[in-house]
Each structure stands twice: as C-alpha cells, then as structure tokens.
Amino acid sequence: DAGVTQSPTHLIKTRGQQVTLRCSPISGHKSVSWYQQVLGQGPQFIFQYYEKEERGRGNFPDRFSARQFPNYSSELNVNALLLGDSALYLCASSLAGTGGSRETQYFGPGTRLLVL
C-alpha cells in the first residue's frame, strides 16, 4: 500500500506570494495533520483535520489555512509568505486522529519550501 504522499517535493517562492501544499493520506485514514519543521528543530503542529472538520490548530498566524476534501486528501495554504516560512512541511495521517493507544501518525516525505 502507498504511504502518505505529498506534493510538490520542493518549492521556491518569493516574499508576499501564496503557496498551496498537498497531501494524500494512507488509504483508509480519515485524519490528516500538518507540521512545520524549521531547519534544526523538531516539527511544530499546525493543523489537524478529521472528516473535513478542523479538530485542532497550533500557534500559527491566520496566514496559514487548510482544508480536507471528501476523499480525505488535504491542502495547506500559506498567504503573504515571509522568509521565516522557509521550512519542511510535513503531513501525517492516522485512522481517526484520536488519542487512542492504537492510533499512530504516519508521516509523508514532506515539501521543502524556500522563501526568497
């Protein structure tokens, strides 16, 4: 079975532009989470979606938004890009996105965004 897939793999944008990142979860998984990993740091939680509803949001500005589609794939949008948005953006999928002991988040390879 395919794992979590993300596109594009790399992206270069300039300040002020907008970007859309895409994620397809593992087949059968209904929850998608997004994380930002700045170079040299651990991933930071941005959003979690389950059944197209936002379940949680991290400490990120309103320039960051996301949505989940009926097929459970997801998009992360970032507006008015800043240099500090340069990072690896990771998508993770899980069955139901709950805290149950059998729940595990599986990560995709990430999209590396560079803002110039």
Place this chain on the structure above:
Amino acid sequence: GNSVTQMEGPVTLSEEAFLTINCTYTATGYPSLFWYVQYPGEGLQLLLKATKADDKGSNKGFEATYRKETTSFHLEKGSVQVSDSAVYFCALRMVSGGSNYKLTFGKGTLLTVNP
C-alpha cells in the same frame, strides 16, 4: 503546557558502540510516547512507541521504556550501525483531555555512526 526535552547533539559513535539518547517530558496527564527517526532528506518514520507506564517499545534493536516516576523515555541500542545515522525525535501525544491529539516533539538529536 506539554513539552519534550532531548539531550543535545550531535552524538558521534563508532560502529557497535552502545547508544543512549535521553528524553524527558512534561505533561498534564498521561501521554503516549514515541521515538521517530528522520534520515537525511526524508520525512519522519515511527521507530517505536509506548502507551502506558512501564511499557517497553522496541524495534530494529532500539528500545525505550516509559518511566512515569522519572517522566522519561530514553532511547537505547546495544550495538549501533552506520545505517543508524539519522536525527532522532522524541515525542508525546495526549491520550485524553481534549479534541486535539497533536504530537509534541523534542528538538531532535543528530546521531552519526562511523565505521
């Protein structure tokens, strides 16, 4: 809030050496604990997990025991290989107490194993 603290890296070892990467956590409640590994240029892979106190997670020769009394989840391996060179992240996730089941990560520890 919840947080994870890992030992500062980088850690450099010779092949077949013993590995310990320390991890302690702070949480209001009873989290599940995880170790993820990130190979160069790749995303995160789950290495092992433990969901309750005294549980031992293990995989590929790596082990970690959930110690509630010391709020720790140290990663160990008896004999490292060059292929273990990667960044290791300790993480927690709350099992209850809210609708947001995000992972909270430590800053990561870079391990380099030399032949």
